[in-house]
Amino acid sequence: MARTKPVLPVVVLAGLSGSGKSTALNVFEDMGYFCVDGLPASLMPKLVGFFESRDDSRYRGLALGLDTRGFEPGANWERVLEELRRAGPPVQLIFTEAATGAIMRRYATTRRPHPLEAEGYGLGEAVEEERRRLSALRDVAALVMETTGFSVHDLRRQLQEKWKFLEGEGPSMKVHVMSFGFKYGIPTESDVLFDLRFLPNPHFDAALKPLSGQDKAVVDYVLASSEGQSFLPRLQSFLLDVLPLYAREGRYRLTIALGCTGGRHRSVAVAEAVFDTLRAAGYIMTLEHRHIEKG
Numbered sequence: 001m002a003r004t005k006p007v008l009p010v011v012v013l014a015g016l017s018g019s020g021k022s023t024a025l026n027v028f029e030d031m032g033y034f035c036v037d038g039l040p041a042s043l044m045p046k047l048v049g050f051f052e053s054r055d056d057s058r059y060r061g062l063a064l065g066l067d068t069r070g071f072e073p074g075a076n077w078e079r080v081l082e083e084l085r086r087a088g089p090p091v092q093l094i095f096t097e098a099a100t101g102a103i104m105r106r107y108a109t110t111r112r113p114h115p116l117e118a119e120g121y122g123l124g125e126a127v128e129e130e131r132r133r134l135s136a137l138r139d140v141a142a143l144v145m146e147t148t149g150f151s152v153h154d155l156r157r158q159l160q161e162k163w164k165f166l167e168g169e170g171p172s173m174k175v176h177v178m179s180f181g182f183k184y185g186i187p188t189e190s191d192v193l194f195d196l197r198f199l200p201n202p203h204f205d206a207a208l209k210p211l212s213g214q215d216k217a218v219v220d221y222v223l224a225s226s227e228g229q230s231f232l233p234r235l236q237s238f239l240l241d242v243l244p245l246y247a248r249e250g251r252y253r254l255t256i257a258l259g260c261t262g263g264r265h266r267s268v269a270v271a272e273a274v275f276d277t278l279r280a281a282g283y284i285m286t287l288e289h290r291h292i293e294k295g
Contacts, residue, residue: 009061010048010084014137015096016130017067017115018103020147020155024096027159028063037065045083066137068115068130081140094159095134095141099188100127102148142174142253146189162286173247175283176255179213179271181263181291190257194235194270200225202265212292213268222269232270236277243283263291 011028015021022037029035039047044064051062084091098106104123107114116126138144143162147155162176180187182197202208202218211218222228239256246254256274260266268289279285 008052008059010051010091011061011063012044012066012081012084012091012093013063013096014066014093014134014141015145016098016103016127016134018106018127019096019098020145020150020152021065021067021096023152023155024094024145024159025063025065027156028061031160031163032058032060033063034059034061035063035065038067039064041066045086048084068133092143093137093141094143094145095138096145096147096155097131097138098146099148100124100131103127144189144253144255146187148188158288173243173251173283174253174286175243175278176253176286176288177271177275177278178255178257178288178290179263179267179292180257180259181261181267181294182259183261184263184291184294186259187255187257187290189255191255193257193259196258196260196266196270199227199231199260199266199270201261203262208265211265212289213265213270213272214289214292218265219269219272222266223273232273235270236274239274239278240281243278263289263294268292 011033013021013024013028015024025035025037034051036047044066047064048062081091081093104127107123114121114123114126114130116130117123119126121129145155145158145162150158178187178190182195186193199222202211202221205221208218208221213219213222223232243254258267258271258274271287271289275285275287
């Protein structure tokens with residue numbers, strides 16, 4: 001019996017210039033992917049077809065970098081991605097972005113021009129114009145990574161962790177649960193946000209303060225309280241009711257942000273419980289405790 005050639009995945013990495021797309025592409029190269037950057041979108045299906053026709057076992061998959069240079073105005077990105085998927089392999093789109101101020105600081109550090117400055121835009125205007133042009137592409141991404149507070153190492157770690165949940169999966173909705181601290185700012189990528197500062201705060205208990213919401217003593221303090229026992233089942237029931245509705249509307253992803261003051265105790269405990277409930281319900285899940293070390 002002839003050996004069946006394995007179907008290798010294809011990753012499209014897109015995003016704002018200066019938001020970490022090239023770093024993300026390097027991560028996939030390190031993971032054994034064949035990487036090509038700056039390719040026009042119209043050529044992507046041809047490259048995928050050529051890649052699939054080769055009997056080459058050296059690579060785990062194909063990663064394609066797409067930025068403003070390959071952006072075609074008016075392109076229907078859902079159609080482009082569908083053409084890629086018809087070529088055979090599973091395709092995932094990852095989009096990187098960051099706050100305008102963060103991107104401007106990165107360009108000031110590297111002293112390189114933004115691609116749209118050649119069209120007569122100032123740096124801040126160029127970032128906002130590129131954000132507008134790529135908004136349709138962002139809307140169909142399976143994963144959006146907001147890199148404002150990320151170092152190169154943060155981006156590498158987060159991408160490696162999240163990719164494990166995307167690799168080889170179909171087009172079903174991905175759910176990202178995130179804990180955070182309000183004192184450090186609200187995550188801009190959140191789709192659904194809950195303020196948990198009404199729950200009992202372990203911060204004021206000397207024995208619990210050094211611990212986190214991943215420790216049983218803190219979990220019991222927060223979730224075994226009368227407030228926690230009343231709130232958590234209702235939150236879990238609410239999410240189980242509304243997530244199918246989001247999926248029915250064609251959402252590729254949903255980010256649920258759970259915040260407390262410092263992002264170390266209450267939000268972490270609730271995020272862990274929500275993550276376990278939704279994973280048990282069959283959702284493709286990722287979990288992030290953004291400020292647990294700062295709280």
